[in-house]
Amino acid sequence: MKLGFIAAAGAVALIGLSAQAAPKAAVPQTVAKDAKVWAAAEAAKPEQLKLLGQIVNIDSGTRDVEGGRKVAAILAARLKALGYAVESVKAEADGLPDNTVATLKGAGKGRILLIGHIDTVFGPGTAAKRPFRMDAEKAYGPGVSDEKGGVVEGLYALQILHDLGFKDFKQIVFLIETSEEGGSPGTHGLIAKLVADADVELNLEPGDLPDVMTVWRKGAVGLHIEVKGRPAHAGIAPGEGRNAATELIHQMAADDVFPKTGDGITMNLTMLQAGTRDNIIPEDASATYSVRIREKSDLPKVMAVVEKNAQTTAVPDTKVRVYHQEPFFPPLPENPGTQALAARAEAIYAGLGKTITRGGNGGASESALAYEGGIPALDGLGPAAGGFHADTEYLVLGSVTPRLYLLTKLIQDLGHNPPPRLK
Template sequence: MNSRPWMMSLGAAAAIVAPPAIAATPDARILTAATQARPAQLALLEQVVNIDSGTGDAAGAARVMARLVPELKAIGATIETSPAEAPGLGDNVVARLTGTGKGRILIIGHIDTVFPAGTVAQRAFRMDEKRAYGPGVSDEKGGVVQAVTALKLLHALNETNYASITFLIETSEETGSPGTRKLIDKLVREADVELNVEPGDAPDAVTVWRKGSATIKLTVHGRAAHAGVAPQNGRNAAAELIHQIGTLDRFPKSGDGLTANLTTLRAGDRVNVIPDLATADINVRVRTADQFDGILGAFQASARRTSIPDTRVDVTTTPSFPPLPNNPATDRLAAQAKTIYADLGLTLGTAGNGGASESALAAAAGTPAIDGLGPVGGGFHSVDEFLELSSVTPRLYLFTKLLIQLGATPPGKADH
């Protein structure tokens, strides 16, 4: 007999109504409710994954919200639609529950993905015995659906010992949340704690540090000319750009520290014309904010030393998220989560990664924050993205009990 029914497939799990027999002592009410919720949770996940909602697809975002909002309204949440703060992005949703306790909890999740419209038609949601697959299944629709399900469990269990739970579902995280920055800044300052439902790190960890991210754009201006008749009259912007990109060789491409990687490259639009314009984007990830100054300075110095005369190089930056550094407030939340997970006879690890998120904004505002509370996944931003089905019910139990505990006893905010 399988003593851990959360590891079963959707069909098998539908019949489970009792908590597993394990040596640890889980909260039977929460575990039973989480186990029983599994079929509906996975069904909702399938529905939202099967809606294209890449960043900038406002119509797709609206369709996802139209599926999620009724679930939240049904448990008494008040819903506020918050227009995007930048053009071309989907509206955000803020759902609020009011209770009778002390803790003011903020949950943040995003429904935008990196995949273009039409992706679902090519590879819709599917499951095998171990994993679920599909665009955004882990990053981050699995976490958003988990949060919705946890709030439904609180309602079903009549758990209201919190002052407030605010759930921000945003639509532009994958590009640094340009559509929600002011809203996030307001919400994190109103909260006692921020919980982020980004996917858990493999093999089974919460995220206690994240790198900050930014983009350095190189734009080279040259001179167009006929590539056959008078190429000597041109000033090849593409060739100069290749020279400038060589600066990347001085910096790591992977690892736990600073990384810098070429992500986009554009030059020319006709095969018989010397290109007069070329651009490249360099994605930079840093553990500390001052690391970015060093790499930016290197590109700025290179721009002043062109290899092709009469070309000009502009260096501009677009910030995304600051780093989430290792810090005592996050460590305390992680320790609390580990204790809850031990209820299930499971060990919760702690980890960090180069994926930036909104938790860095919360921590910077002095609000304790912890990340990676969604189901465990991998293959993010690729055709191989997956969600570990064995993590679905344990992570739902963890998240639900963490909400209950933080509602009753919120952490203290840092002084800023």
């Protein structure tokens, strides 16, 4: 993920501030430390890390159905033991594990939706090659932070609330989904349904370094360019062919007008395919780009450029097709609802004598879907981490207990005093 920090908002907003309201009185800087919750969070750490290691050591790439089932079964059993009604919900696309929805009714007002994902970007055998391990400062392994660390944190926050007998909420729903790394094709409809029955969404994606929560995210969409040429013998009659790979290179050069990095639109090549044998002029060639956008209106701008370029070919008699995937993640824009939630989090963290800041990045998430559905969303609530989508992925051990405390206290606060819906 590409970090794009936003400076922390000045003074911390009133706890319970609505998405639209402005503070009318002196702004409290802290919420007093809750000794019971802190002690519970500290006591949970050894078992929390043990469970994290157990599920990190199970491969669960986005389309690894069996791996996803194994991880979900472990987590579902824990949630059932806490009194949650647990349902396996069939994915909305083929070749994906079921999603897990755990629900608990309370006696208060707030309807809280937690979302985390257990799919990773790593293929079968990765966990065996580099299993879960820890040193003095960090934990490592495939998906340790993105996002199994956050999912385990969510489970232990619910464990603490259960042990404390906390019931001051109307409903807590924990969605553990299995296709986020592919754009959540298996859950868009499910998320919309859950958001309609919620007041707020808390997302368990990792926090950026050094200790950041996420208040904006780019949207993500896969853009595809396909070229159709004509095959021919590469040695005897290459002139009879129409080289799709050569034309694709021309298209890629023409499309290379968007930045590769930065806080605005970015467009990066992620997959490239052409040809079938070394003695045949390629008939087909294709490229896939990961396009990241800050505003929904950015996508038509990108498509307009790519579609215009596709009208001009360098290799005669080739045809170029461009399209983008559906569905895709919209952006989570900066908005008052998220900023008000961030202010609550800052005040809770300040009670620990710690500072958490606000930022954003190019990594998309389900929080954008929650925002689209009309509820405020706060993201990046998992442990602080880095090295995402790479062999260097890690989780900062020193953030495990403070982040667990923060999530637990946020759920308590939002259960008692839910924010208004955005629309």
